[in-house]
Structures are given as C-alpha cells and as structure tokens.
Amino acid sequence: MLFIRFVMGMMQPTSIHAGYTLAMEVNEPKYRAAVGVLIFLPWALTVIVLGGYGYLLRDWRWFGVTTSLPCLLFLPMLLFLDESPRWLIVRGRHDDALRILRKAARWNKAQLPPEEELRALMDLIRKEALTASTESAASSSGLVKSLKNIMEDVIVLVRTRRMRSITLSFYAQFFVLGMVYYGLSFGADKLGVDPFVYMAVSGVMEVPGGTLTIPLVEKMGRRASSTLFFVITAGSLLVLGFIPDALEWLVITMAMLGRLAISVAFQVVYLYASELFPTEVRVRGLGTCTMQTTVGAMLAPFILEILGSIKSWVPLFVCGVAAFVASVTTFWLPESRTASMLDTVASLEAAHSGAKESRAASLDREMENKETDAQQA
Numbered sequence: 013m014l015f016i017r018f019v020m021g022m023m024q025p026t027s028i029h030a031g032y033t034l035a036m037e038v039n040e041p042k043y044r045a046a047v048g049v050l051i052f053l054p055w056a057l058t059v060i061v062l063g064g065y066g067y068l069l070r071d072w073r074w075f076g077v078t079t080s081l082p083c084l085l086f087l088p089m090l091l092f093l094d095e096s097p098r099w100l101i102v103r104g105r106h107d108d109a110l111r112i113l114r115k116a117a118r119w120n121k122a123q124l125p126p127e128e129e130l131r132a133l134m135d136l137i138r139k140e141a142l143t144a145s146t147e148s149a150a151s152s153s154g155l156v157k158s159l160k161n162i163m164e165d166v167i168v169l170v171r172t173r174r175m176r177s178i179t180l181s182f183y184a185q186f187f188v189l190g191m192v193y194y195g196l197s198f199g200a201d202k203l204g205v206d207p208f209v210y211m212a213v214s215g216v217m218e219v220p221g222g223t224l225t226i227p228l229v230e231k232m233g234r235r236a237s238s239t240l241f242f243v244i245t246a247g248s249l250l251v252l253g254f255i256p257d258a259l260e261w262l263v264i265t266m267a268m269l270g271r272l273a274i275s276v277a278f279q280v281v282y283l284y285a286s287e288l289f290p291t292e293v294r295v296r297g298l299g300t301c302t303m304q305t306t307v308g309a310m311l312a313p314f315i316l317e318i319l320g321s322i323k324s325w326v327p328l329f330v331c332g333v334a335a336f337v338a339s340v341t342t343f344w345l346p347e348s349r350t351a352s353m354l355d356t357v358a359s360l361e362a363a364h365s366g367a368k369e370s371r372a373a374s375l376d377r378e379m380e381n382k383e384t385d386a387q388q389a
Contacts, residue, residue: 029298036286037096048283056218063212098291106134140356181344186301188338190308192331196271218275233349234284241277242339249332252325287348291355
C-alpha cells in the first residue's frame with residue numbers, strides 16, 4: 013500500500029506539470045495568462061467536492077481508490093494529443109513539428125510562413141540548443157554517457173548567471189508555496205474548526221481567486237502580482253499571533269484570506285515559471301520546482317505538529333514569515349508579461365544581458381509578427 017501511494021505521489025505532479033507545459037507552449041502570448049490561471053479551476057472545484065466526499069466516506073483506503081480510478085479515463089487522451097512543436101524543434105524532430113504546425117494552421121485557418129523560413133528558424137534553434145557539454149556527452153558511450161547526460165540535465169539549470177537566478181528564485185518560491193498551501197490545508201484542527209467544512213470553504217475561496225486573477229495579472233504583470241499575493245499571504249498569517257483566541261471568527265477569516273492569497277500566488281508563480289524557463293529546460297525546470305513544492309508539503313505536517321504544541325498560531329506565523337521571504341525573491345526575476353517564450357538557454361542569456369538578440373530569437377519574433385498580421389487581415 014505504501015509503495016502504491018509512493019507511485020501515485022510521484023506520478024501525480026509529473027502529469028500535472030507535463031500537461032501544463034504542453035498547454036502553455038502551444039498558446040499565443042495574449043492567451044497565456046488566461047490559460048495558465050484557468051487551468052487550475054478544476055483543482056479548486058475538486059477541493060470543494062472532496063470536502064463533502066471525505067465527510068461521507070471516512071475510510072481512507074476506499075477514499076484513495078475511488079479518487080484515483082477516474083485518472084484511467086485520461087489514458088485515451090494520449091491518442092488525440094500532439095506533442096509540443098517547440099519541444100520537437102529543440103530535439104531536432106523538425107518534420108514532426110512541421111506536421112503539427114500545419115494541422116494547427118488548418119484548424120485555426122491561419123497562414124504559415126514558407127517552409128524554407130520555418131526550417132531555417134528550426135535549424136537555428138536546434139543549433140543553439142546543442143551546447144558543448146551535450147556534444148561532449150554524445151561522444152561518450154555506455155554508463156559514462158548516461159551519467160554525463162543526467163549531470164547535464166541538472167547543471168544546465170544553474171550553469172549561467174541568468175538561468176541560475178531564475179532557478180534558485182523559483183525553487184524558493186515553490187518550496188514556500190507547498191509549505192504554506194498544505195500547512196493551511198492541514199491546519200484546520202489547530203484553528204478549532206471542522207476539517208471537512210474547512211476543506212470545502214477553502215476550495216470555494218480558490219474559485220474567485222483564480223478567475224479574478226486574470227485581468228490583474230495582465231495589468232500588473234507576473235512579478236508584481238506574485239509579490240502582491242505573497243505579501244497578502246504573509247500579512248494575513250502574521251497577524252494571527254496578535255488576535256485573541258476568543259475572536260475565533262477573525263482567526264478563521266484571516267486564515268481563509270491567507271488561503272485565498274497563497275492559491276492565487278500558486279497560479280501566478282506557475283504561469284511565471286513556465287514563461288521564464290526556456291523550452292530547452294522547461295520540463296526539467298518545472299519538474300524540479302514541483303519537487304521543491306513536495307518538500308515544502310512534506311514539512312508542513314511536522315511544522316504544524318511540533319510548533320503547534322507551543323501555540324496554535326505559531327505554525328501559521330512561521331508560514332507567514334516564509335511567504336514574506338518568497339516575496340523578496342521575486343525581485344530577482346525579469347517580467348515576462350509581453351515577452352515571447354524563449355527556446356534555448358543561449359537566447360535567455362542574450363535577451364537579458366544586453367547582448368545582441370540571437371538570430372533564432374529574432375526570426376522567431378518575426379514569425380510571430382507575421383502570424384499576428386495575417387490573423388488581423
């Protein structure tokens with residue numbers, strides 16, 4: 013049973029960030045905020061349902077079985093989903109990418125640039141993705157090659173200055189997101205409320221938080237929005253230490269405000285990270301960020317249990333301090349609201365170092381402008 017739960021815990025975040033990445037890579041910049049936020053709406057609705065479902069079905073084994081079996085319904089979707097063209101181009105599978113692009117153009121009644129231009133852009137993007145380290149690994153064989161490839165996959169996220177800044181900043185933010193979100197989810201008993209009602213109400217709070225976030229993210233940008241909601245989370249949780257226990261309604265109100273703010277921060281930061289990590293490392297970046305969320309979620313019950321023995325509000329106060337620290341790390345990141353999603357680490361470094369824009373990024377921007385002009389015409 014523990015092994016099955018381990019496999020479920022490993023596969024669930026993997027499937028989430030893989031699907032999220034695919035959805036973001038095939039969308040235009042003007043739709044990214046809406047798609048990136050609304051994709052979390054089913055999560056909020058499920059949280060509401062699980063509050064009532066857990067109240068009716070108290071056996072955790074049957075609860076786990078009945079909530080996991082519906083996942084099998086998604087297996088047939090693999091027959092209809094296409095791979096991300098961006099990922100295919102970076103991997104050198106240009107014919108497959110062209111086939112999917114033609115299908116998308118046909119469905120959307122759009123006009124693609126000439127094939128020669130597309131292939132020229134693909135070749136340049138592919139060349140930028142072939143770094144010296146990967147070429148060195150390709151010249152090895154057997155176990156040495158495998159080990160070098162694994163090390164390259166990890167090191168590429170922190171090798172360059174800009175990539176390192178993005179990776180470490182998001183690692184800190186995702187860790188705090190996991191700790192605070194699940195700390196608030198598991199902390200119902202510390203607040204003296206019914207856990208099933210608390211779960212359902214928490215889900216209700218996430219629905220408007222997600223839907224109303226879209227115009228705010230578009231107007232303020234990703235960095236300002238994530239900073240704002242981390243600060244709101246921190247403020248609502250830090251004041252809990254100064255509220256008398258007799259004012260139970262105020263304690264619950266501030267906890268719910270913190271839950272609303274951290275839920276919105278979760279959506280914004282996930283969107284933000286998917287835009288800043290280049291296609292070359294996007295899945296690896298989001299995957300390792302999800303690992304930080306898992307570590308934070310693992311620590312949440314221990315924080316509640318150990319620090320909660322001191323005072324009921326201490327665990328949430330600690331979560332508030334962590335949320336404030338996360339808000340500071342957002343200043344290490346560039347804004348991505350109007351920027352194109354980059355495909356290689358080389359393009360990222362060139363774009364943010366004041367250097368001349370890479371030829372591949374320049375052609376990519378030209379293609380997007382041509383497509384926009386064609387749609388408007």
